[in-house]
Amino acid sequence: MGRNEEKARVALDAMKKLGFGRKQAIPVLKRLFRLFQQQWEPIEAESYRALADAILDDQLQANADADADANGNGGAGSVDGDEAPGQGQGQGQEPPEMSTSQPQTSGSRTDFRPSAPPPTTAIGAATLQMQMPPGAAPAQSSTPTPTLLSKQMMDADFLKDPKPEPPQPLDMDVQPGLILRSRNRNRHRASSSQFHDTNPQLISGDENRANQHHSRNTDMSVEPTSTTLINGTRSQVQEAPPLEIDVASSPGGEVKLSLKCSAHPSKLNMPDLEAVYKMVEDKYVRSGKLLPPDFTIRRLMAEICQGVVQLGTQHTDTVEHITQSDTVGNGSTSKHFESGPASSTLAQKQHLPLSRTTHDVDDISKGEENVKIPIANESGRGKCPPSFSYMPGNEIFQKAMVNISLARIGDEDCCVDCFGDCLSAPVPCACARDTGGEYAYTPDGLVKPEFIDKCISMNRFPEEHHKVFCRTCPLGRSRGKASPEPCRGHLVRKFIKECWSKCGCGMRCGNRVVQRGIGHNLQVFPTGNGRGWGLRTQDALPKGAFVCEYAGEILTCAEVDERAVENMKNARYTHTVVLDAGWCSGGALKDEEALCLDGTFYGNVGRFINHRCRDANLAMVPVQVETPDRHYYHAALFTSRKVEALEELTWDYGIDFEWEWEWESGLVKVFECLCGSKYCRGSRQLRHGSGSGSGNGNGKKRSRRGVPQQN
Numbered sequence: 001m002g003r004n005e006e007k008a009r010v011a012l013d014a015m016k017k018l019g020f021g022r023k024q025a026i027p028v029l030k031r032l033f034r035l036f037q038q039q040w041e042p043i044e045a046e047s048y049r050a051l052a053d054a055i056l057d058d059q060l061q062a063n064a065d066a067d068a069d070a071n072g073n074g075g076a077g078s079v080d081g082d083e084a085p086g087q088g089q090g091q092g093q094e095p096p097e098m099s100t101s102q103p104q105t106s107g108s109r110t111d112f113r114p115s116a117p118p119p120t121t122a123i124g125a126a127t128l129q130m131q132m133p134p135g136a137a138p139a140q141s142s143t144p145t146p147t148l149l150s151k152q153m154m155d156a157d158f159l160k161d162p163k164p165e166p167p168q169p170l171d172m173d174v175q176p177g178l179i180l181r182s183r184n185r186n187r188h189r190a191s192s193s194q195f196h197d198t199n200p201q202l203i204s205g206d207e208n209r210a211n212q213h214h215s216r217n218t219d220m221s222v223e224p225t226s227t228t229l230i231n232g233t234r235s236q237v238q239e240a241p242p243l244e245i246d247v248a249s250s251p252g253g254e255v256k257l258s259l260k261c262s263a264h265p266s267k268l269n270m271p272d273l274e275a276v277y278k279m280v281e282d283k284y285v286r287s288g289k290l291l292p293p294d295f296t297i298r299r300l301m302a303e304i305c306q307g308v309v310q311l312g313t314q315h316t317d318t319v320e321h322i323t324q325s326d327t328v329g330n331g332s333t334s335k336h337f338e339s340g341p342a343s344s345t346l347a348q349k350q351h352l353p354l355s356r357t358t359h360d361v362d363d364i365s366k367g368e369e370n371v372k373i374p375i376a377n378e379s380g381r382g383k384c385p386p387s388f389s390y391m392p393g394n395e396i397f398q399k400a401m402v403n404i405s406l407a408r409i410g411d412e413d414c415c416v417d418c419f420g421d422c423l424s425a426p427v428p429c430a431c432a433r434d435t436g437g438e439y440a441y442t443p444d445g446l447v448k449p450e451f452i453d454k455c456i457s458m459n460r461f462p463e464e465h466h467k468v469f470c471r472t473c474p475l476g477r478s479r480g481k482a483s484p485e486p487c488r489g490h491l492v493r494k495f496i497k498e499c500w501s502k503c504g505c506g507m508r509c510g511n512r513v514v515q516r517g518i519g520h521n522l523q524v525f526p527t528g529n530g531r532g533w534g535l536r537t538q539d540a541l542p543k544g545a546f547v548c549e550y551a552g553e554i555l556t557c558a559e560v561d562e563r564a565v566e567n568m569k570n571a572r573y574t575h576t577v578v579l580d581a582g583w584c585s586g587g588a589l590k591d592e593e594a595l596c597l598d599g600t601f602y603g604n605v606g607r608f609i610n611h612r613c614r615d616a617n618l619a620m621v622p623v624q625v626e627t628p629d630r631h632y633y634h635a636a637l638f639t640s641r642k643v644e645a646l647e648e649l650t651w652d653y654g655i656d657f658e659w660e661w662e663w664e665s666g667l668v669k670v671f672e673c674l675c676g677s678k679y680c681r682g683s684r685q686l687r688h689g690s691g692s693g694s695g696n697g698n699g700k701k702r703s704r705r706g707v708p709q710q711n
């Protein structure tokens, strides 16, 4: 018996003890196994809690289905082959291609409101279509449909099972994939998830329906991805069953979304969509408490339609509004392209036009932070920083893989038994293990001086600290060349691990600093010396004080590379931080695990912190909050010394200027450093006096590839 079979047997035995039979447990176990990427650890955690919960969920759902059946929403008769009223051609007889491309005459088919009486055919009367290729199995479901805009989602095998089970249509048993923020979470969600009523144009009635029928395959300029449809995260769709989402528009201006799910024809009756929505809302949305209580799937659909209309009706010839900017600090140009995204990750990807984000000069965070962060207007000319969307925490752009499931945090990695404030307990809890059995924070919420000093030393003298070298470095790999450059090494940085949701302590626990958010009065101000805007503190700060995170979109290195060239072309300030503090420690990284943060389009106030060589007054510390996976963490900035009121806050980006000069291309250049520090390594004088291009002193030519640093 192989390892997996043995593990499966033990899991099934455990479920048996809880009263769940094999028949009930096996499909759920398979699903979880796929979901957890064939890792047993999260399944086995807490005596198979995730597995037991999932089986219970299924049981509840089966009961709900049985109730629905009893109420006449698709009956057992259909499953047995009886044709339900209105089934017409029958699901097994009509090829899916026909059904997607041929007009339907039912009025309700083209109604964007799925409130019509529930259809009983598999190819239903609502816009949300469930299609079943005859004899559908995952592999067969990849048959392309004639629609122009379809995206095939991934599939997975379980234990090399020769006959994979037909996927269950709405069994999106996956992690929410969001980066949770405990602080202000509800407030933030409420403000960023304002759903609007469906655009009346989309549901304007019978006169529009006629136009829709013959325009099923009309081309559109927006490629849908399920990652943007649901929370904008890839981690959600990766483990979902095979899924296609089509978007089509008609010359009449209607836009239709079609969700195609594969299921075995003999097993599926089109369910009541209201029941489907409720099931998904209950299971994923409300139970996760990630969205406001009035969230509904229908609103989400309306939001999607509205997004399609909003982005799809703008014209590409207005993509960029060129304005004069007084903030460009690298001396290269004063032209600035105001093309920051308004609300959707699609926007950047497709380079669609975006409305200008207007800043609130009294609070650039627009209420997203605990404190107001004003924009100082020293010139009195009412100038504001270029537009971007304020986002207090990190969010996944598209391909990054961040798994924050609670099941991943084992009991040994949290403090279930703690209560109140861990710092006042006589013995440090498990959360202090990473910091040598002592908390990194003092009871005043400061990082201990010894800890911060080590972080500073690592930044200042990287060569004196331990580095690891990847066999194939994701940074080299991301350039997409056949033979990646050798790894330049990654510092093994000191992490702080904060207590989190699985811990027994409370939000006031002293080992929760970064997750509580910004606590000091900050101000964005024009530096006036060619470095654009900067950030300063309004009050004096002691050494070790948490200032803010560097927050932005979480991108893979490859995605950053794609953006870098374009940003440079557009003379944008770029704001990219490589999250490599834990690289190579856990084996080779996959592309989707080699992550960066980019605050260029979406970010928090950290994006205003300028670089200063060596004697900067902030230090970046990797802080682990929601996940023990060290390829994702929070880039937290703490004061490295006492800082005076109104002093600019700076951080040494760690750029190896000499190396950058040597290898900079016509496409990507490093900025000329204007930090004014006596230790400056990137000034114009140094550059021209340093004999740039002469190599690194050891006669070895170094590659331009490496750290896509800030710029």
Ligand SMILES: C[S@@+](CC[C@H](N)C(=O)[O-])C[C@H]1O[C@@H](n2cnc3c(N)ncnc32)[C@H](O)[C@@H]1O
Residues within 6 Å of the ligand: 327, 329, 330, 530, 531, 532, 533, 534, 573, 574, 575, 606, 607, 608, 609, 610, 611, 612, 671, 672, 673, 674, 675, 710, 711
């Ligand atoms: C994270 S942003 C800092 C905020 C930026 N000044 C702004 O106005 O948006 C990084 C960019 O600011 C500029 N910058 C930061 N530090 C600098 C320095 N010491 N000298 C010159 N430019 C600097 C560079 O263009 C860099 O790419």
